[in-house]
Amino acid sequence: MPSTNGNIENEGYWKIVHIPDKLPIPPHLQPTVNVYASIINPKHANTLIRKLNKISLLEDLHHVKRICKRCVEGNVQLLMILCLASHDSGQLEDMPSEIAELIESYQLSTFITKVSKYPATSKEDWEEQCKLWPTSYHPPTYNIDGITGFSEENSQSILEFMKSAVDLAKSVDGQIVNAAVIVNPTSNQVVARSCDQWAEQQSQASCFRHPFHHAAMVAIENSAARDRYLFPASEPVGDNCCQADFVDSPLTVSPSKRQKINTNVEDSGIQNGETSACGSTPARPYLCTGYDIYLVWEPCIMCAMALVHQRIKRIFYAFPNPNAGALGKVMLSLQLLELIKTKCKFNRRDALQIISHL
Amino acid sequence: MEACDTEEIRGADPCMKLALQQAKLALNNLEVPVGCIIIEDEKVIASGRNRTTETRNATRHAELEAVDILLDQWQKKGLSNVDIAKRFSKCTLYVTCEPCIMCAAALSIIGIKEVFYGCANDKFGGCGSILALHTSQSEWSTRDEVSNGKGFKCTGGIMVSEAISLLQSFYEQGNPNAPKPDRRPVHNL
Numbered sequence: 001m002p003s004t005n006g007n008i009e010n011e012g013y014w015k016i017v018h019i020p021d022k023l024p025i026p027p028h029l030q031p032t033v034n035v036y037a038s039i040i041n042p043k044h045a046n047t048l049i050r051k052l053n054k055i056s057l058l059e060d061l062h063h064v065k066r067i068c069k070r071c072v073e074g075n076v077q078l079l080m081i082l083c084l085a086s087h088d089s090g091q092l093e094d095m096p097s098e099i100a101e102l103i104e105s106y107q108l109s110t111f112i113t114k115v116s117k118y119p120a121t122s123k124e125d126w127e128e129q130c131k132l133w134p135t136s137y138h139p140p141t142y143n144i145d146g147i148t149g150f151s152e153e154n155s156q157s158i159l160e161f162m163k164s165a166v167d168l169a170k171s172v173d174g175q176i177v178n179a180a181v182i183v184n185p186t187s188n189q190v191v192a193r194s195c196d197q198w199a200e201q202q203s204q205a206s207c208f209r210h211p212f213h214h215a216a217m218v219a220i221e222n223s224a225a226r227d228r229y230l231f232p233a234s235e236p237v238g239d240n241c242c243q244a245d246f247v248d249s250p251l252t253v254s255p256s257k258r259q260k261i262n263t264n265v266e267d268s269g270i271q272n273g274e275t276s277a278c279g280s281t282p283a284r285p286y287l288c289t290g291y292d293i294y295l296v297w298e299p300c301i302m303c304a305m306a307l308v309h310q311r312i313k314r315i316f317y318a319f320p321n322p323n324a325g326a327l328g329k330v331m332l333s334l335q336l337l338e339l340i341k342t343k344c345k346f347n348r349r350d351a352l353q354i355i356s357h358l
Numbered sequence: 359m360e361a362c363d364t365e366e367i368r369g370a371d372p373c374m375k376l377a378l379q380q381a382k383l384a385l386n387n388l389e390v391p392v393g394c395i396i397i398e399d400e401k402v403i404a405s406g407r408n409r410t411t412e413t414r415n416a417t418r419h420a421e422l423e424a425v426d427i428l429l430d431q432w433q434k435k436g437l438s439n440v441d442i443a444k445r446f447s448k449c450t451l452y453v454t455c456e457p458c459i460m461c462a463a464a465l466s467i468i469g470i471k472e473v474f475y476g477c478a479n480d481k482f483g484g485c486g487s488i489l490a491l492h493t494s495q496s497e498w499s500t501r502d503e504v505s506n507g508k509g510f511k512c513t514g515g516i517m518v519s520e521a522i523s524l525l526q527s528f529y530e531q532g533n534p535n536a537p538k539p540d541r542r543p544v545h546n547l
Contacts (some may be wrong), residue, residue, distance in 0.1 A: 224415035305460035309416035
């Protein structure tokens with residue numbers, strides 16, 4: 001993870017931490033499944049593989065190699081997986097009849113062994129898996145820039161936006177308040193800002209607190225209002241690849257920041273490999289597709305799902321919320337991020353955490 | 359408005375019919391056809407339908423629409439948060455499709471008494487399909503200052519085929535509002 005050495009105030013006190021969609025599992029604790037295997041005569045290997053491929057496909061175990069070579073007292077032994085075995089029984093009852101026939105005709109002596117259930121996600125995992133039974137390992141080929149790693153420049157703008165969210169939260173005094181800033185990362189333009197609205201209203205001495213007006217929900221509504229304002233007619237939605245780049249938004253940032261935006265546009269465009277084919281006509285965005293949100297506090301479950309609905313691409317938050325947080329929580333982060341992936345095939349969304357080093 | 363008996367499942371059908379009317383209204387407005395009604399003391403006190411397209415806000419689900427109507431009314435009447443919580447604890451919601459995770463969390467925040475739904479929401483369901491937020495208490499609560507999430511009674515499977523056929527007729531024509539990559543059945547529920 002790149003550390004940040006920007007001109008930002010508090011430099012060095014912040015760093016970006018990626019919250020993975022899966023909990024890291026120590027390599028030696030990876031889940032396994034039982035399979036029936038047998039020592040085979042090397043001469044029969046090809047025939048057996050051909051026959052087994054017809055009757056016993058290891059559907060969910062594509063990463064597991066069918067054959068394993070072992071050296072026992074100087075002799076090379078070939079071991080072959082026949083089929084899946086049930087978890088508990090050492091019985092052969094659950095074995096398909098075709099396999100049983102194969103065992104019979106080739107005089108195979110079967111045994112149960114463990115293989116890794118899931119493909120390895122790292123070299124360390126893979127090495128550990130191969131101690132059980134060889135598997136194949138394909139390092140991720142996708143471009144992880146912008147997912148787990150950030151360039152110096154990106155980190156700096158991320159921290160700047162987070163700082164603006166923190167400042168927004170500070171402005172409502174004396175209370176723990178969440179604030180949200182929605183940003184179009186291709187232009188670094190602020191699309192919406194908000195605070196927990198119940199807090200604002202409370203400070204105005206009103207006793208009513210809207211139970212759903214958390215910062216993220218309000219920010220979503222603000223971005224929707226902006227969409228309605230900028231595109232009053234229901235014109236067709238622009239292509240996903242065309243990130244809208246508005247010049248005269250009612251919610252734009254200060255002129256000084258605007259300048260920065262203009263200089264950043266090109267770079268970020270190149271970095272994300274995006275062509276700015278939109279030209280001068282801004283395309284209407286589809287909800288918040290491709291946008292980032294900066295939250296001071298980790299979103300609750302309602303807000304987290306809302307952000308997925310609104311097609312927010314990435315969530316950055318400063319402080320984990322141990323009571324109500326939806327993303328850092330083991331079970332939920334697994335499930336929600338799974339949802340996030342299914343909802344938007346083309347944009348992998350990630351929850352990122354910016355934590356204080358103080 | 360029509361009164362109906364919320365004690366028995368059998369009495370749920372007339373209520374669900376009203377929710378389905380809301381869903382049809384949504385369909386006529388080119389929205390994902392999901393509708394709901396809220397019942398207090400056997401009277402319909404609010405109804406809502408999906409308005410995500412019109413508002414360009416994907417969180418404007420039927421449930422939040424209906425709850426917001428009540429919150430607005432009750433706030434204008436000057437009800438305190440405690441009063442509002444008391445009212446919701448007597449309310450039953452009928453919705454044509456299982457509340458999504460967001461809505462289930464929201465209903466838990468306001469402390470609704472009971473929810474009846476039509477078809478399950480396999481992708482985003484928050485009442486058993488993906489998460490079971492109706493069964494949990496403090497664990498999923500929002501910040502204590504706001505409100506504690508409460509569990510609620512939840513029954514699904516009421517007039518399922520009607521709910522599904524509405525959704526089917528919407529998706530058969532293809533969601534005209536979604537951009538191409540998202541144009542596949544069942545989303546935005």
